[in-house]
Amino acid sequence: AQKITQTQPGMFVQEKEAVTLDCTYDTSDPSYGLFWYKQPSSGEMIFLIYQGSYDQQNATEGRYSLNFQKARKSANLVISASQLGDSAMYFCAMREAFNNRKLIWGLGTSLAVNP
Amino acid sequence: EAQVTQNPRYLITVTGKKLTVTCSQNMNHEYMSWYRQDPGLGLRQIYYSMNVEVTDKGDVPEGYKVSRKEKRNFPLILESPSPNQTSLYFCASGQGNSPLHFGNGTRLTVT
Numbered sequence: 001a002q003k004i005t006q007t008q009p010g011m012f013v014q015e016k017e018a019v020t021l022d023c024t025y026d027t028s029d030p031s032y033g034l035f036w037y038k039q040p041s042s043g044e045m046i047f048l049i050y051q052g053s054y055d056q057q058n059a060t061e062g063r064y065s066l067n068f069q070k071a072r073k074s075a076n077l078v079i080s081a082s083q084l085g086d087s088a089m090y091f092c093a094m095r096e097a098f099n100n101r102k103l104i105w106g107l108g109t110s111l112a113v114n115p
Numbered sequence: 116e117a118q119v120t121q122n123p124r125y126l127i128t129v130t131g132k133k134l135t136v137t138c139s140q141n142m143n144h145e146y147m148s149w150y151r152q153d154p155g156l157g158l159r160q161i162y163y164s165m166n167v168e169v170t171d172k173g174d175v176p177e178g179y180k181v182s183r184k185e186k187r188n189f190p191l192i193l194e195s196p197s198p199n200q201t202s203l204y205f206c207a208s209g210q211g212n213s214p215l216h217f218g219n220g221t222r223l224t225v226t
Contacts, residue, residue: 045217
């Protein structure tokens with residue numbers, strides 16, 4: 001069963017606008033971590049933001065914030081003031097405490113920022 | 116600079132010709148892992164290592180070997196590559212609950 005679901009294969013956003021990329025997850029482990037990575041066309045995997053299941057506040061890193069709704073099991077990435085360089089694939093991933101040997105990945109969302 | 120270094124970035128080879136993709140990290144991380152990325156399948160774990168001389172299979176280990184003789188190095192070995200191993204490969208390292216650091220990827224084509 002897929003544990004990370006990213007329902008938006010592709011998204012468009014106008015430059016300078018905000019965009020939300022969806023991620024829902026499924027786990028029975030009360031302790032877990034959620035990650036977002038960016039993969040530009042050059043291929044490298046860039047860490048963006050992390051949210052722990054016990055964190056009281058939503059994570060923020062510069063223009064990136066994570067809208068963490070634990071009861072709904074969602075961890076959406078919000079990018080504010082989109083830039084052309086934000087055009088990339090975005091992956092949501094989860095690591096469960098009971099099996100912290102690997103990340104479970106979503107299939108990604110392709111974001112295109114239009115000038 | 117903290118980094119994970121993978122080599123080569125691009126590799127084209129023929130079926131059956133043994134190859135090694137190297138991975139090295141300078142962060143003294145205990146955990147290292149190899150992933151492959153394929154369209155529509157996302158990232159899948161091949162092998163991982165929790166420490167020196169400790170390696171274990173991930174989700175798709177068939178056709179691959181790894182070794183962890185030193186903490187910093189975690190090479191991926193394809194003894195007899197086949198076309199279905201054409202993929203984008205990533206090495207990653209981490210410590211505790213911190214995010215994984217990824218190498219820049221190796222794009223392998225097996226003809």
